[in-house]
Amino acid sequence: MRVGKLQADHPHAAELLAFYERVLQLQEPLYGRAAGASWIARAAAGPGGRLDLAQFAGWEINRLFRRFARDVQPAANDVLAPIAERLAAARSPAAELLAAYVDGGALDGPAADLGCEPAPLEFFPRAFLQPLAEAAAEQCGQTDGAPYIPGFPARCPRCGRLPLLDLLQDEPETKGARHLLCALCATAWRFPRAMCPACGETRAAQLRYHETDAWPHLRVEECTSCGTYLKTVDLRTDGLAVPPVDELAAVELDLWAVGQGLGKLQRNLLGL
Ligand SMILES: [Zn+2]
Ligand SMILES: [Zn+2]
Incomplete structure (x- = not known):
């Protein structure tokens, strides 16, 4: 609904918003699926009230990730669509990409394997993991109680991201x-x-x-x-x-x- 209103008010952003709306549609069932999954409960129970993102690995998650890439592909632009196609087909580079993103490391290795640039590649693990991380963060309960991470740049007290x-x-x-x-x-x-x-x-x-x-x-x-x-x-x-x-x-x-x-x-x- 918000997307439709913004598209009407700001037509130059309409195309961007149409793609984002599709991404939100694909994220929704992932969130629903994650809410009851055992790996979400484990991810939510990291040490010190933090998320244990390493729980986002394994056969089922990798399969969901490749399916997400496949479903994004028809709506994606010329840069993202070929990457989506390769990810949907490639079992082990997809798993390596997810693991590298969860680790917070550089994506250069998976990008080289997939024959693309690291910057657009980041879209896939990030968009896929967002609803899972969100579901886990909600199971952590009160955010105000999460321990503050000192230092700069400021980082999320739940997952350590920016x-x-x-x-x-x-x-x-x-x-x-x-x-x-x-x-x-x-x-x-x-x-x-x-x-x-x-x-x-x-x-x-x-x-x-x-x-x-x-x-x-x-x-x-x-x-x-x-x-x-x-x-x-x-x-x-x-x-x-x-x-x-x-x-x-x-x-x-x-x-x-x-x-x-x-x-x-x-x-x-x-x-x-
Ligand atoms: Zn500054
Ligand atoms: Zn976070």
Whole structure:
């Protein structure tokens, strides 16, 4: 529903959103399947309240991964479609790719095996694992109780991955509370309002933001110390926003940021 509204309001992002909608349709049954699976319960029970992503391995998961690649292929663009085809057919490179992504290592090896670039290849394990990691994170219970991971860049207290975006919303105790949203498991965790999540900068003069009329509830939060940005979704301005969908649709903000020479702390699922 959100996709349809954004497609109508921002037609230049329609194609991107149509593909993303298909990905969401394929992620949904994976989430449903994961919710009752034994490997999800094991993944949710990692040490120190963290997810044990290594549980996302094995025969059944590898089979689901190849099927996911096969189902994505017809909707994919010219870059992703041939990779999807190769993954769907290739049992052992697909398994190696999944294992490398779970490990958090570089994807150069699997990319070489599959004859493609590592950057677009990342889409597949990430899109496939998102609903599984999300299901596991939900079984972990209270996110506010998860132990904070010290140091920068800020990392998800559940799975250790980077945040995709910033969220601003009013809470009973705090007006305009800031959370970071994990790019993999969708855990949201509290973060200081005036601090760069990439380097920890807190000097106000170094932290800037950029807005456009087209997206009143979105903005680019930029740190001039480290040259990094993330987008902020302000749920106080648009309570109907679905943050990862809106973040993805606001392509012009990424183009602006790249034009300024900024680097994104974490690219979104479609590599923007
Ligand atoms: Zn996470
Ligand atoms: Zn910074």
